[in-house]
Amino acid sequence: MFQRILLPTDGSEASSIAAEAAVSLADQFDAELHVIHVLEHDETSTDNVDSPTRYGEEAVQAAVELATSSGVEATRAVIEKRKSIHQEILTYTDEHSIDCIVMGTRGRSGLNRLLLGSVAEQTLRESPVPVMTVHEETVIDPDIGSILVPTDGSECAHTAVDHAGELARSVDATLHVIYVVETGQVINGNRVRKLREALEEIGEKALDLALDQVQSSTYLPTETSIVNGPPYIEIVRYAEEHDVDCIVMGTHGRKGIRRFLLGSVTERVIRRADVPVISVK
Template identity: 35%
Template sequence: MYDSILFPTDGSEPAGSVLEYAVDVASEHGATLHVLSVADASREDVGRAGEEAMDAPRLAAQEIVDDAASRAREGGVSVVSAVREGDPSAAIVEYGDASGVELVVMPTHGRHGLKRFLLGSVTERVINTADVPVVAVNPDRERPLRYPPANVLVPTDGSAGAERALSEAIAVTRATGATLHLLHVVETGRLGPDARAVLDEAALTERADEIVAGAVEAARAESLDAVESAVEFGVPSKEIRRYSEANAIDLAVLGTQGETDFSRYVMGGVSAKIVRTSPVPVMWVR
């Protein structure tokens, strides 16, 4: 399914903890793993004068990529290593485009730590600009990572973005033999605990059932038999997390347009909350 996978690394502990997962994904699909490190000359610690100082970022990046590539080869996968210079997010996307990678796997945060957690981070920019799916892995997770997945979750709102996510998830489940879980959350959290009494619950449930039924039909049309579906009421990010934990979900797949558009991040959108709290890797399909 994926023949070429990109793993960008900055040599940080978070990135190192996600490398093994990237190797597992590449191994499962028989893919070549591209290990990339970007020499970011904009960093404050390399703003010194002198040729030696100017070379320091690239030398450091080369050391980082050599170490990660060596570890990846120990996992038995084919590896291509590369170093680029410039803005990290732009360099990652440009390298991916030029190398024909079909999937990017990277941590939600790296060297700059939790203070830059997604807000303006490299991962956010890659998610927003890459033409291929991006799997964001939270290095601070409590659950162990698992690939191939046994259970794949698609939270769906019936939008075009959700449809694209569903298509990608169907391909993943077919390739790995996983069970596909389809979930729609009727958002009532902002209206308080009595929201279902205030709103027309019958109409909400009917619409939710239609959305889920359409997703199930699309999955069945692709000859998937292991399909589970559910409708929940509440705060979407919380319900998605709760469902993931209750059903041993190994991978969630979301679209970045529609009601789960990543552009809503600065307004506290569903997508950002899911990434912040997800106990499992999240694949973003733009």
């Protein structure tokens, strides 16, 4: 499924966790690992031992050594920035046929680095390939045994379910598919009850569609569930309660409907989940 994985790094705690995730993923799929550091224009000096250039090289070296110790083949590169950092990441992705990017969501405090939210968000929005994100408190399981994918029946959710199903089959994992009914959209009363029932009926249809989708070829262990509450909270809670190792989410939902597949909710899940989140579109 993954043949070439890209790890942008700056040596921060978040990127160190990302390195663990990238190495584990590469090891599971016997994939090549590409480790890069993007230099700012003011980071090209190598006049002293504490220079940013040297720091970047050391960050890359640390990730490469981690890969080597796990028997993962790694390619390294320190790139001088000629355009925005996320564009450099995406250019490298295109030129080297990368099929997954793994990156942290925060970088070194006070520095405008690639692991800060703005660059991570831009990468997520524009990347043509799946992006796995982690943060400082993410727990990396070396073997993915269970995967969660939320759905709302939209085209974007269809893509996420397809990717999650393929991933689950590749690593022999159990797939969990959930639909979230957002209770905050309604108030008390009989009309509310009817609306909730209607939303749950839509959810059942969305889950049936997802189940048919992932079971269209060979059998895949799959669990489905409808949950009620704020979407990002329920997604994270479900992942915690069911010991999920990875969450797969779409970055857009149905137009005109404030659903959990919209960027704001995906972003909240990325920041709050204690497992890696793979975003697809």
